Amino acid sequence: MPLRFLFLMSMLCASLFSYAALPLTVGGDNVPSLAPLIKKVSPAVVDISVSGASKVLTKDAKDLLKFLGPNAPTQAFSGLGSGVIVDAEKGYIITNYHVIKNANSILIKLISGHQYQAKVVGQDIQSDIALLQIDSKQPLVAMTFANxxxxxxxxxxxxxxxxxxxxxxxxxxxxxxxxxxxxxxxxxxxxxxxxxxxxxxxxxxxxxxxxxxxxxxxxxxxxxxxxxxxxxxxxxxxxxxxxxxxxxxxGEIRRGILGIKGGEVTPELAQSFGLDVNYGAFIYQVTPDSAADKAGLKAGDVITAINGTNIKSFAALRAKIGSLSAGKEISLKVIQEEEVKTLTVTLGGEGDNLQAKTPVIIFEGATLKDTDEGQVTAGVNVINVEKESEAERLGLIKGDVIIAVNRTQVKNQQQLITALAESKMVTALNIMRNNRPIYIILN
CATH class of the missing domain: 2.40.10.10 (Trypsin-like serine proteases)
Structure with a gap:
């Protein structure tokens, strides 16, 4: 490789690095290398080994019902993953929830070779995040967060x-x-x-x-x-x-709630509403008395940014809102009746029971609503099922009350969503129909 080329590449790479590190030298010419950076940050990344026992699932409905019983069989497992030290003083480590799911033992191995048992500080199934902690006798190196x-x-x-x-x-x-x-x-x-x-x-x-x-x-x-x-x-x-x-x-996730239903801004929708943007979150419906309603958001609005950062889709907005806590104040850039506005919103919480006031569609073709206080069976009411819909194909009918997913009891729609997200294999809905329990196998 020509030395002149190596020199030009080294100059290009040097402009990308903000830390002070001498590049490697070959034949008197500078050669770009990530080695100094990796040496600096690699101690903050750990190896994770887990072991535990999980319940055995089969595709056979009879076996599944046996699994749902009190004497469900378990099977030992082990797994590997990674983690990142984010607080050196307190020993906090971030990893994925699916890495440590059902684990009885979580072993952390540092790049130095030292090993420690970790405890789970908290976890969030919906975002696949878990926070661990170790008590290290050795000094730790933490990684800082970028924006x-x-x-x-x-x-x-x-x-x-x-x-x-x-x-x-x-x-x-x-x-x-x-x-x-x-x-x-x-x-x-x-x-x-x-x-x-x-x-x-x-x-x-x-x-x-x-x-x-x-x-x-x-x-x-x-x-x-x-x-x-x-x-x-x-x-x-x-x-x-x-x-x-x-x-x-x-010690838990207290997820903020905006109080809207919506979807993506499609070219057809943008044309119909005369929008100048082809991205953002289109609002179909605003829940009465919700955070969105109190802030002045309306059906037909398009949210294009949150806290100054552009929003490409409704899913992106949902994820960002879902990572913020109840009571958090945010700024939304909104196109409302062809006028661009900036609205300040204080997010509500699950305790506000905002989701219960407006039916929410979880299964396609089924409209669900949380059971009212005092109702004999607590769960999620199926208040309507459209003909020839996916919900009808699954076996849901009007009047059903969903009370559990597999063995996890659900008392409201948020718990139902969480339980469905956690169910990775065969999923069974436990339903009260005409005051009798039945199961519907979803997959």
Whole structure:
């Protein structure tokens, strides 16, 4: 390779780095290298080994009903993943919920070789985030959060994790896309897409920028047989940070509620409403007395930004709102009756029972409503089922009351959504029909 080329490449790379590090030298010419950066941040990434026991599921309905009984069989399992130290003093580690799900033992291994048992501080199934803690006798290195809202397609990325249990591995790429959703991976989706090589075991690991800051938690890949094909997804750092703060403050997620139903801004919809934008979250309906209603949002409005950051889709808005806590004040940029407005909204909470005031469609063709206080059977009422709909095909009928998913009792729509998101294999709805319990197998 010509020395002049190497020199030009080194000058280009030097402009990308904000930290002071001497580049490597070959034949007297500077050669760009990520080695100084990796040496600095890699101690903040840990390997995770888990073990535990999970209930056995089969595709046979009779076996499933046996599983739902009190003597359900269990099967031992073990797994591998990654995590990121985000507080060196207190030993806090962020990873994916699916990495530590059902684990009885969570072993953390540092790059130094030291190992510690971790405890679970909190977790959020809908976003696939878990917060762990270790009591380390050795000084730890933590990774700082970047502002993921400032990411752009084309920004350089570096992934650090534990693929296939090989130990700490580093790959690089770029931000391929932002605001990815509709992947049916989790309930709240607003992923960073990257082409950095990520494989099984990378889950919970770090996606960083060239300043060594955390821009996302690697969580999923799209590829045959679980192998890398250059399409991977990470949960944005801002979303992770917001959820972590809730877990530390409350010990749980107290999710903020805006109080709207909506969808994507399609070209047809934009043309029909005379909109100058082809992105954002279109509001179909505003829940009475909700946070959105009190702030002045109306059906037909288009939300294009939250706290100064553009919103590409309704799913992205939902994910951002879902990572904020109840009582949080936010700023929304809205197109309302052809006028651009900025509205300040204080998010409501689940305790406000906003979801119960307006029927919410969860299963296509079925309209659901939380049971009223004092109703004999607590759960979710099926108040209407459209003919020839997916809900009718599943076997739901008007008058059903959904009381559980598998063995998890549900008393409202939010609990129903959470239980469905957690159910990864065969899903059975426990329903009261004409005062008698029945089960409907969904898959």
């Amino acid at each position: 993921s809202d400032k990411l752009q397609v084309g920004d350089f990325t570096i992934a650090i994790g534990n693929p296939f249990g090989l130990g700490q591995t580093v790959t690089s790429g770029i931000v391929s896309a932002l605001g990815r959703s509709g992947l049916n991976l989790q309930n709240l989706e607003n992923y960073i897409q990257t082409d950095a090589a990520i494989n099984s075991g990378n889950s919970g690991g770090a996606l960083i920028n060239l300043q060594g800051q955390l821009i996302g938690i690697n969580t999923a890949i799209l590829g045959p047989n679980g192998g890398n094909i250059g399409i991977a997804f990470a949960i944005p750092a801002n979303m992770v940070k917001n959820l972590m703060q809730q877990l530390l403050e409350f």
